[in-house]
Amino acid sequence: MQKSALAFVPGDSFIHHLNPITIVTYVLGVTVLGIGISQIWLLLIIFVFNLLLIMEARVMRSFLYMFIRVTLPIIIPMFIIDSLFYPGSKTILYSFGPLAIRYEGLMFALTVISRLLSILSAYFLMVLVIHPRDLMIALGEHGVSPKVGYLMLATLQLIPYIQQTAERILDAQRSRGLSLKGSLVKRIKSYLPLMAPVVMGSFSSLEIRAMALEVRGFNLPIKRVYIREVLDTPKDSRLRFVIISGAVLLLALSIYLRVRA
Amino acid sequence: MGIQIKDVSYRYPTADARADSTRGGWALAHIDLSIKDGELLAVLGRNGSGKSTLCLLMNGLIPHFFKGKMYGEVTINGRNTAEVEPSDLVTEISVVFQNPFDQLTGSASTVYDEVAIGPENLGFPREESKARIKQALVDAGITELVDRDPFQLSGGQQQRVAIASVLAMRPKILVLDEPTSQLDPVGTDEVFEVIHRLHSQGMTIILAEHKVDAIAELADRVAVLKEGSIQCVGSPKEILTRPDLEAMGILPPRCTDLAMRLESQGIWQHDLPLSIAETARGLQEVLCR
Numbered sequence: 001m002q003k004s005a006l007a008f009v010p011g012d013s014f015i016h017h018l019n020p021i022t023i024v025t026y027v028l029g030v031t032v033l034g035i036g037i038s039q040i041w042l043l044l045i046i047f048v049f050n051l052l053l054i055m056e057a058r059v060m061r062s063f064l065y066m067f068i069r070v071t072l073p074i075i076i077p078m079f080i081i082d083s084l085f086y087p088g089s090k091t092i093l094y095s096f097g098p099l100a101i102r103y104e105g106l107m108f109a110l111t112v113i114s115r116l117l118s119i120l121s122a123y124f125l126m127v128l129v130i131h132p133r134d135l136m137i138a139l140g141e142h143g144v145s146p147k148v149g150y151l152m153l154a155t156l157q158l159i160p161y162i163q164q165t166a167e168r169i170l171d172a173q174r175s176r177g178l179s180l181k182g183s184l185v186k187r188i189k190s191y192l193p194l195m196a197p198v199v200m201g202s203f204s205s206l207e208i209r210a211m212a213l214e215v216r217g218f219n220l221p222i223k224r225v226y227i228r229e230v231l232d233t234p235k236d237s238r239l240r241f242v243i244i245s246g247a248v249l250l251l252a253l254s255i256y257l258r259v260r261a
Numbered sequence: 262m263g264i265q266i267k268d269v270s271y272r273y274p275t276a277d278a279r280a281d282s283t284r285g286g287w288a289l290a291h292i293d294l295s296i297k298d299g300e301l302l303a304v305l306g307r308n309g310s311g312k313s314t315l316c317l318l319m320n321g322l323i324p325h326f327f328k329g330k331m332y333g334e335v336t337i338n339g340r341n342t343a344e345v346e347p348s349d350l351v352t353e354i355s356v357v358f359q360n361p362f363d364q365l366t367g368s369a370s371t372v373y374d375e376v377a378i379g380p381e382n383l384g385f386p387r388e389e390s391k392a393r394i395k396q397a398l399v400d401a402g403i404t405e406l407v408d409r410d411p412f413q414l415s416g417g418q419q420q421r422v423a424i425a426s427v428l429a430m431r432p433k434i435l436v437l438d439e440p441t442s443q444l445d446p447v448g449t450d451e452v453f454e455v456i457h458r459l460h461s462q463g464m465t466i467i468l469a470e471h472k473v474d475a476i477a478e479l480a481d482r483v484a485v486l487k488e489g490s491i492q493c494v495g496s497p498k499e500i501l502t503r504p505d506l507e508a509m510g511i512l513p514p515r516c517t518d519l520a521m522r523l524e525s526q527g528i529w530q531h532d533l534p535l536s537i538a539e540t541a542r543g544l545q546e547v548l549c550r
Contacts, residue, residue: 133374154367161362161412208363211322216366216426217351217382225384227377227391 007062007127015057019236020130020138022243027122029247034119037254040107043114046250050121059128066124075113082109132156137230146224150213166198262338263465264296264319264354264434269333271314271323288314290489292333296467298433301460303476303497304469306486307510312469313359315486316438319467320354321347337434351379354434355427359442361419364426365411372414372422373398373407379430393429400462401425401455417448424455434465441472453479474514477501477535485509502533516540523547 010016015023030046037043054063086105094101136149173194174180180190213219269292276286284290289311296302306312317323321342324331335342337353358364369375376397380390398404401421406414411422420440427435437456441449453475460466460479470476476483476497483500485492492509493500500506502521506513513521516534520543523529528547534540 131370133368133370136368150366150368157370157412158367205360205363208358208360209366211317211326211356212358212364212423212426213366214322214326214347215320215351215355216379217348217430218378219346219348220351220382220384222382222384224381225387225390226381227387227394228374229387 007066007124008131009059009062009128010131011058011129013057013129015053015125015129017231018239019230019232020135021142021232022236022239023126023130024135025240026243027126029243030122031119033247033250033254034115034122036251037115038111039254039257040110040114042250042254043111043118046118047114047121050118050125054121054125054128057125057129059125062128063121063124066128067121070124071116071120075116079109079113082106082112133228134230137226137228138232140224140226141230141232146218150218154209162198162202165201166194169194169197169201262336263298263300264294264467265334265336266292266294266318267334267336268293269318269331269335271318271332272330273314273327274329276329284489287489289318292318292491294484294491294494296434296465298465299463301456301466301468301479301481303480303483304467304486305471305473305476305483305500305511306469310486310510311489312486313438314489316356316436316467316469318342319434319436320356321345321350322356351383351430352432354436355430355432356436356438357420357423357427357440359439361416361423361440361443362412364423365419370410371407372403372409372411372425375411375422376425376429379426383430390429393431397425397429400428400459402451402458415448416444417451420444420448420452421455424452428459434467435459436467436469438469439471440468441470449475473501473511474516477514477517485511497535498532501535 030050033046034043037046054060083101083106084099086102086108089102089104091103092100093103093106132153136146136153139149140146170178170180178190180187182190269289270287271289272285272287276288292315294302304312304315314323317327318331318335319342320337321335323329324343325347331343337350340350340353342350365375366378369378373394376394377390380393385393398407401424403418403421403425406418406422411419414422424435424437424440440456441452444452449472456466456468457479468476468480478497480497482494483497484494485500485506487509493503501511501513502517512518514535516537516539520529520531520533520540524533529543531543531546534543
């Protein structure tokens, strides 16, 4: 049995009941702010706000699991390298042996990490509270082609099974004496012959899947009516307005503070 | 009206005419076949005989999905498949393929959502779609699987999900291309049970299969394909008891084979049987004689 690639955690929080487009708007707003804002304290406020939303959605456990697996391996080396070796850093804060933590490098590392924390936490929130099928439906309701939605959703769902096929082929080759030990170059060379059966097998599956979609009327020029209702309430519209306005205001505040400083 | 296939020949775009001198690269040659409403036609033949190509031809995937060279005409309830897109024929005819896993769309995380895709694409009002899905789940015998992840099911269950997915569009004709070829005996029985139920409800079914024992009991008519040509068409009794069946690449049902052997030794003196029940009756007479 293969675990699904979906990170979605079912729930009954108010965030789960929001239209996916509202949550996507929030994530895009946070992304713009994460890139545009340079004040660490402002970025950390956004991160803390995201954590509050994650708590409200009751997905903190899954969030921490993703956070530890995805974010920590990026930010820990980044913090060490930038604070020790950031080019042009002069002000030494603490030194041990030949190494020294410098103020400029530390500030750079903290800024980049705050950006990452604010943006990634919003993305994690999104994948934890939106079922991809709801997102596909909501995008369709807002005029996005069902093909785009399908592509996004099917890719997510099918990745573990392609991995499973690759592992099966790998095991079959190993049982015939394929060695995957040795230098990096040797291992890469060993993996190369595995690509053909995996890729060709995927193409063949793709052809059948395309036919299966065709015979289910996927290409019919008819407006789809989804069984699952994804509501877009006036509350969602108001919330999207608040999110966009808030993002613009925060960005303006950040620019104002930067100019004044 | 059913399906009318008139003198159809087809060659895949990738076929090499020189590679197969006997067939000239033609996957199907001069096929004439007529399938009546409510009939279950079984198509038998060895691998590469053209069964899958015939299935693809019946619902217009040939020539729309696979281009190649096609002569002749296929009509479904009076509509020429070459002039209508396959997606426009979904309420007339639908097809279930060999590999159950590859037929899962990948866009549904429950069986219910997977079965819902067809009716959703057809744009039915929600209540009508729900009624269609419910009936399709009942007909395919998978009501207990609605909340399961389709990718986590057994092969037999996945194949029944694939059948339910097309049944939800309520096609009049169902084409099944070796639906049990990748299933274990339990999964195979489950799928044959569904096919039998659908047929008894009056659905027209075209079933490409290797399992002659099941065909002998399920089919109204049997067609045998060899190297892209139809060798014979008739009732299961006429076809599966033919002495030249093996020459066409088909082994007779096991009970028919047993009776044939007994007949060659002068022990069996009745009509050749197709089912276990018929064979049991015949053997009882032989033993009591």
